[in-house]
Amino acid sequence: MKSASVLFGSSSSVDALQTATAAIEAGAGVALLSIPSRAAELLLGAPLDTPAAVTAARVGGAALLTLAAAFWLARGDSQSSAARGLVAAVVIYNVAVVLILAVFGLRSEHVGVVLWPAVALHTALTVWCIVSLRYSSVAERPGKSPSEAIAQ
Secondary structure, eight states, rough: OOOHHHHHHHHHHHHHHHHHHHHHHHHHHHHHHHHHHHHHHHHSSOOSHHHHHHHHHHHHHHHHHHHHHHHHHHHTTSSSSHHHHHHHHHHHHHHHHHHHHHHHHHHSSOOOHHHHHHHHHHHHHHHHHHHHHHHHHHSSSSOOOOHHHOOO
């Protein structure tokens, strides 16, 4: 049986990561752009109640669509510096999202129904990204295949 690092660190897994990230963030971006108050209510347990909050949510939605487009266009490219930089950047994003949402969830009396699933999803994406970055760094080592280098 193959180890988890080989299964989640292969080139096809990096492609799947890019595709999954694009789809997930596109969905979140569209929700924040089109129904920002409802999206916030599902996540945080309360609707947005000021025009400024709705505007900030829509700006966040536009940023998520940008991230989704970058990952969609990067599909199939798992070895370039740009692709690795994109994955490294989304590690920072995912860690920040996990921390922000988890702190909110722990401090708030009421949370939305998708808050903890979102925390779990972003935690899993963080791990997947880190394994993918490890794979791409060992893939550059001469003399061994990425699977051999990761297995050591």
